[in-house]
Amino acid sequence: MKTVLVIGGGVTGLKAASELAGMGYNVSLVEKEDYLGGQVVKHKYYKLAPDLRPAGDVIDPVIKAVESNSNIKVHKHSRVVAVSGNAPEFKAKIKNSKGESEETFGAIVVATGFEHFDPIVKQEYGYGRFKDVVTNSEVEEMLNPNGPTKGELKRPSDGKVPKKIAIFQCVGSRDKQVGNPYCCRVGCVVSTKQAIEIKEKCPDSEVYVYYMDMRMFGRGWEELYGKAMEDYEVIFTRGRGAEVTLKNQQLSLRAEETVMNRPIQHSVDMIILAAGIAAGDGTIDAAKVLGIKQNDYGFLAPKDDFLSPNESSKAGIYIAGADKGPLDIENCIVEGAAVAAKVASNLKN
Amino acid sequence: MAENTDKMVIDGVELTGIWKEFLPSRILYEDVTTEFLDEVKKLPGGATIAKCYQCGTCTGGCTLPDFVDKFNPRRFIDLVRRGHYDILVNENKDLVWKCVSCQRCTHRCPRGVNTQEVVRAIAKFLEDRKVFGKLTNDEAFDEVFMGEVIEDGRIDEVKIVKDFYSKTGRLKDMMRADQLSLGFKMLTSGRIKLFGGKIKDWKKVSQRLKEELQ
Numbered sequence A: 001m002k003t004v005l006v007i008g009g010g011v012t013g014l015k016a017a018s019e020l021a022g023m024g025y026n027v028s029l030v031e032k033e034d035y036l037g038g039q040v041v042k043h044k045y046y047k048l049a050p051d052l053r054p055a056g057d058v059i060d061p062v063i064k065a066v067e068s069n070s071n072i073k074v075h076k077h078s079r080v081v082a083v084s085g086n087a088p089e090f091k092a093k094i095k096n097s098k099g100e101s102e103e104t105f106g107a108i109v110v111a112t113g114f115e116h117f118d119p120i121v122k123q124e125y126g127y128g129r130f131k132d133v134v135t136n137s138e139v140e141e142m143l144n145p146n147g148p149t150k151g152e153l154k155r156p157s158d159g160k161v162p163k164k165i166a167i168f169q170c171v172g173s174r175d176k177q178v179g180n181p182y183c184c185r186v187g188c189v190v191s192t193k194q195a196i197e198i199k200e201k202c203p204d205s206e207v208y209v210y211y212m213d214m215r216m217f218g219r220g221w222e223e224l225y226g227k228a229m230e231d232y233e234v235i236f237t238r239g240r241g242a243e244v245t246l247k248n249q250q251l252s253l254r255a256e257e258t259v260m261n262r263p264i265q266h267s268v269d270m271i272i273l274a275a276g277i278a279a280g281d282g283t284i285d286a287a288k289v290l291g292i293k294q295n296d297y298g299f300l301a302p303k304d305d306f307l308s309p310n311e312s313s314k315a316g317i318y319i320a321g322a323d324k325g326p327l328d329i330e331n332c333i334v335e336g337a338a339v340a341a342k343v344a345s346n347l348k349n
Numbered sequence B: 001m002a003e004n005t006d007k008m009v010i011d012g013v014e015l016t017g018i019w020k021e022f023l024p025s026r027i028l029y030e031d032v033t034t035e036f037l038d039e040v041k042k043l044p045g046g047a048t049i050a051k052c053y054q055c056g057t058c059t060g061g062c063t064l065p066d067f068v069d070k071f072n073p074r075r076f077i078d079l080v081r082r083g084h085y086d087i088l089v090n091e092n093k094d095l096v097w098k099c100v101s102c103q104r105c106t107h108r109c110p111r112g113v114n115t116q117e118v119v120r121a122i123a124k125f126l127e128d129r130k131v132f133g134k135l136t137n138d139e140a141f142d143e144v145f146m147g148e149v150i151e152d153g154r155i156d157e158v159k160i161v162k163d164f165y166s167k168t169g170r171l172k173d174m175m176r177a178d179q180l181s182l183g184f185k186m187l188t189s190g191r192i193k194l195f196g197g198k199i200k201d202w203k204k205v206s207q208r209l210k211e212e213l214q
């Protein structure tokens, strides 16, 4: 039986690896960090949208399924640095701090995921200049009891609990100025979830979401949006955040309340930027090493978006998950299983 | 009993007619027309108008609303696009051309609209339709500006504003409290001078210029 190389140990790669192992294949899983779980673990996601289910409920079993399977060899802190040969016989060099090794694989699955957009580029939002302008992934870490603030939402500047919090949607997404005209697909539901979590922690806080469209297309997302308005009195204002300044030592934001046709100035204690999703260096690096096609934004391009969504431009190399573009966890798990099935059926033929 | 009609008769009284008389219709239009959009698109700088997705970033960060009530580039674009010509003329014609070309909107627009140029194009669109009266604001300003250059060889800020307002028949506007206080602030901060200096022997140059331009 052939061995399959899976690059990336996020939820997608983990699911693909354990499905393939379940079908009897040997799998080598290569992960550049020293932990498994990808962004979910890196940013200590605490609760998942839309059910506010603990992230551990989902990610722990997926990690365990890999770690407990003797058909899967996990290489942490490792990278694939060179690949030669063609399907179904690839030779890959795997490198870690101890040295290099070469193995032969029948197929390669790329599940290298995404990186968070760095909002420092959007100068007018003041990220990096004003301490109390933070990103949504920083908030994920704060809300986790095992995070840096032990689960409390605190202002980085003085450690106080903020009372008025504004959330800016679409930061670094749907934005030609930064070269990312696409939608991040998870920002809206994540912000709505965070707004609810904040309100649950501090019922007398005020949370304002500045948005263009609330894109709530996933399972249970629209219902969560309704809940945020009805049960938690989160204020949604239709207008994209325009700028953030400091007025009398307080953060002051400007936006247009488009429904009222008027610009507004709003003083708040903290601003959360719903930073978008970008193709990470890891994905771009993998594309180079493997010689597979990327789309205009750096994400991996399927051979045919409709007909072969998990095949790359090169035979025998497969792609899945958030390295193809923004995707939520539920669908990453579907992708992981789908790519495993495709690999298995191709290797059989 | 219930007939398929827009009348509603209860106890012999027809109610819908009465309500219709009480309440003037609030419906704005029946058809959206893209006639004006097409026109603005063709004007210099107007081409990017159709990219706008109405996010409000331009208006949110615009320099003007602090000084000019209701100045709203996003709305100007919306009105043109939907063909609300009457609202554009009645409520916005005196606003549109006040844009100070600071370019904040253009630099920030997430859709790549050249917002400042589009606002200019909308002003031009209105000027072409002569909604500003005999002399358009641009034309009036050009005349005053060139007149001063030819006469004195330089611009005197206070004089040019005064002449411009007087030429467009709006001297009263210039005396408005907000305008006066703005002028005062600019004076005290040294942005403008009460009397522009003179250029030596300009008379001769001026004479030649006038002959040349005859």
Ligand SMILES: Cc1cc2nc3c(=O)[nH]c(=O)nc-3n(C[C@H](O)[C@H](O)[C@H](O)COP(=O)(O)OP(=O)(O)OC[C@H]3O[C@@H](n4cnc5c(N)ncnc54)[C@H](O)[C@@H]3O)c2cc1C
Residues within 6 Å of the ligand: A007, A008, A009, A010, A011, A012, A013, A030, A031, A032, A033, A036, A037, A038, A039, A040, A045, A047, A048, A049, A050, A078, A079, A080, A111, A112, A113, A114, A115, A116, A136, A137, A140, A186, A190, A193, A275, A276, A277, A281, A282, A283, A285, A286, A320, A321, A322, A323, A327, A328, A329, A330, A332
């Ligand atoms: C703030 C935020 C909150 C979110 N919350 C939710 C939520 O509540 N519910 C939900 O459904 N979704 C949520 N998401 C989306 C979720 O993060 C993604 O769906 C998921 O992490 C994608 O999984 P992945 O395995 O495809 O990629 P990743 O999680 O990015 O994993 C990729 C892995 O590959 C590794 N890697 C990358 N390059 C290489 C390389 N060259 N060599 C070796 N290893 C490499 C990385 O280190 C990483 O471990 C959220 C996203 C954001 C931004």
Ligand code: SF4
Residues within 6 Å of the ligand: A169, A170, A171, A173, A174, A182, A183, A184, A185, A186, A187, A188, A189, A213, A214, A215, A274, A276
């Ligand atoms: S998901 Fe929401 S926040 Fe993210 S880009 Fe789309 S509309 Fe904006």
Ligand code: SF4
Residues within 6 Å of the ligand: B051, B052, B053, B054, B055, B056, B057, B058, B059, B073, B074, B077, B105, B108, B109, B110, B111, B112, B113, B115
């Ligand atoms: S910033 Fe650009 S897209 Fe947004 S409303 Fe203004 S012109 Fe339209």
Ligand code: SF4
Residues within 6 Å of the ligand: B058, B061, B062, B063, B064, B073, B099, B100, B101, B102, B103, B104, B105, B106, B115, B116, B119
């Ligand atoms: S260029 Fe004009 S419309 Fe744009 S921000 Fe400046 S004043 Fe406002």
